[in-house]
Amino acid sequence: MFAGMFALGLLWSAAGVAPSYAHDPELAYLLMAFDMSAGMAVWMRVRGHAWAPILEMCGAMFVPVVPLFPLLWLGLIDGMALMVAAHVAMFPLMLAAMLRRRDEYAH
Numbered sequence: 001m002f003a004g005m006f007a008l009g010l011l012w013s014a015a016g017v018a019p020s021y022a023h024d025p026e027l028a029y030l031l032m033a034f035d036m037s038a039g040m041a042v043w044m045r046v047r048g049h050a051w052a053p054i055l056e057m058c059g060a061m062f063v064p065v066v067p068l069f070p071l072l073w074l075g076l077i078d079g080m081a082l083m084v085a086a087h088v089a090m091f092p093l094m095l096a097a098m099l100r101r102r103d104e105y106a107h
Contacts, residue, residue: 001036001037001039001061002036002039003039003043004035004036004037004038004039004040004042005032005036005039007035007039008034008035008038008039009032009035012031012035018031019031025078025079025082025083026069026072026082028079028083029065029079029082029083029086030062030065032083033061033065033086034061037057037058037061037062040054040057040058040061041054041057041058044057049104050104053101053104053105056097056100056101057094057097059093059097060090060093060094060097061090063089063093064085064086064089064090064093065082065086068082068085068086069082
């Protein structure tokens with residue numbers, strides 16, 4: 001996750017297309033979730049994981065933000081609150097995916 005977020009984040013910054021949480025919080029979060037998912041998916045495949053658990057873990061990057069977008073649009077939260085809340089929710093979702101497939105992650 002972190003390798004993908006770091007490497008691809010540098011790529012977007014170098015290309016001058018990295019969105020900011022202040023101006024485009026939705027796009028910034030979705031791009032960061034993609035970056036984390038890409039890095040995580042590659043590493044999980046290297047480790048021999050099947051596609052279903054990889055996609056579940058990638059889903060955990062995106063699912064927490066869906067209910068937060070309307071709060072952002074209504075002005076109840078800002079871009080930084082969106083990022084923090086989504087990241088806080090991401091980890092329990094990843095744990096739930098791991099507990100759902102204990103045999104996949106216990107070896």
